Amino acid sequence: MAESATYIYGVVPQDIEVDTEARGVGDPPGAIQSIRHGKIAALVSDVSAGRPLGTPKDLYAHEQLLNATAAEVPVLPIRFGAVVASREAVVEEFLAPYHDEFVAALNELEGRAQFVIKGRFDEETILAEILTENPEADQLREEINALPEDASRDHRIRLGEIINQAIEDKRDADTAAMWDQVEPVSVMLAARPPSHEFDAVHLAALVENSRQDELERAVESLGQKWGDQVSLSLYGPMAPYDFIVSQDQDAE
Structure with missing residues (x-):
């Protein structure tokens, strides 16, 4: 086994x-380092062939490198953990076979970057709203408070079902509202799955660099309407993870 291998982060001009x-x-x-081939280059670094990858520190370094790159130039991010045997293999197995597809994708991303819009319901506020809006949920809560824990099991299960469905419905509505709000300033949008049970919004937006201020104002405007009910964050610019179709890079 070779003492070192080559780790691939992404493709750039x-x-x-x-x-x-x-x-x-x-x-x-x-x-x-960069390894060039034709009109493209791969961002790479040397790694020990015997060292397993996958620590949080490794993942953070991978994402930070790509996000910092995306803030300056178009980049096609490669999934975490792509390793090939040598620098020659980067060209032969990766850059050369997909050269034209990579060039076309980079041209599409020129002057654009990804942003992620994340909103989370305030737990106390949203639960109070659900109980106010749903008489069955409010009644179940009162009965649970009046019953011994063992006797209230079915009530708690039913209340949990009502709350989960209500949060899902509100998430769908808020996601749709944010989609409509930022679509006019976005090239493309993609809905991400919730990462937390109280997520209200999780959207990725591909945006022209020149329209970043417009995106920020659009998100802020809807956030003001939602008030304290939803805490909103906007992340980016970052590599366009949600807007590329990866080749089957099984770099081992």
Whole structure:
């Protein structure tokens, strides 16, 4: 087994300049380099062939490198953990076979970046709203409070079902409202699955760099209407994870 292998982060235009201070995955972290082929280049670093990857530190380094790159130039992010045997293999197995597809995708992403809109319901506020709106839920809560814990099991299960469905309905409505709000300033939108039971919104938006301020104002405007009920965050610019179709890169 070779002492080192080559880790691939993403694909960029061939004429970019790599920050000599940039570091990636591994312990110690490897220096970022570019391997050019035709009109494209792969961002890579050397890693120990015997060291397993997958620590939170590795994942953070992978994402940070790609997001920092996306803030400057178009980048096609490669899924975490893509490793090939050598720098030659980067060209032969990765860049050369997909060169034209990568060029076309980079052209589509020129001047654009991804942002993620994340909203979370205030738990106390949303639960109070559900109990107010749903007489059955309010009655179940009163009965649960009056019964011993063992005797209220069925009531608690039913109340949980009502609350979960109500949150899902409100999430769908708020996601639709945010979609309509930011669609005019976005190139593309993608709904992400909720990452928390009280998520209200989880959207990815591909946006022209020149319209970032418009996106921020659109999100802020709807957030003001929602008030304290939903806590909103906007993340980006970041690599366009949600808007590329990856080739089958089973780099081992």
